[in-house]
């Protein structure tokens with residue numbers, strides 16, 4: 583079993599954002615549990631473990647789409663309201679079989695940015711684990727997705743909030759090519 587797993591470096595390079603192109607196939611509960619357990623091993627200052635996950639699958643996604651659409655309507659009123667975008671928010675949930683709300687429950691013990699950073703570390707763990715298990719994912723963070731109304735539908739009330747959703751599923755085809763600039767330009771060495 584161990585020998586067939588890719589190395590962490592291979593998984594890091596293979597992970598991609600896949601906006602669309604998922605099979606209409608549920609993800610096994612066992613895999614989701616592995617992914618969420620991997621997320622839980624993320625670091626957090628003072629071990630506050632500020633992440634909260636709200637999983638939508640199957641028909642529950644309809645309620646989520648309705649929350650996105652309502653949040654869109656609350657965010658864009660009057661001339662900014664576009665009916666086709668409202669409809670897209672309703673329907674986007676059918677793109678992938680699993681939608682995980684990325685909740686932040688601040689402990690109040692540390693600056694909020696540290697706990698946002700901890701949740702981001704946990705999301706990356708989840709995403710890498712999903713990649714290693716043959717799944718693809720996408721972190722979406724647009725206004726309707728992080729809106730307080732969507733957060734409430736997820737059971738997250740202030741000061742808790744949503745940092746978006748990671749949606750997951752089996753990719754229908756090969757993952758897109760990744761692209762990065764020159765990493766060496768981001769480094770200052772002080773030997």
Ligand SMILES: Cc1cc2nc3c(=O)[nH]c(=O)nc-3n(C[C@H](O)[C@H](O)[C@H](O)COP(=O)(O)O)c2cc1C
Pocket residue numbers: 597598599600721722723724746760761
């Ligand atoms: C916190 C966060 C939020 C993101 N939100 C969005 C989003 O709302 N829409 C989008 O198109 N991509 C979003 N992305 C994905 C990035 O566009 C993507 O990671 C980047 O293009 C690199 O592609 P790769 O993940 O395939 O390497 C988000 C990524 C992060 C880390």
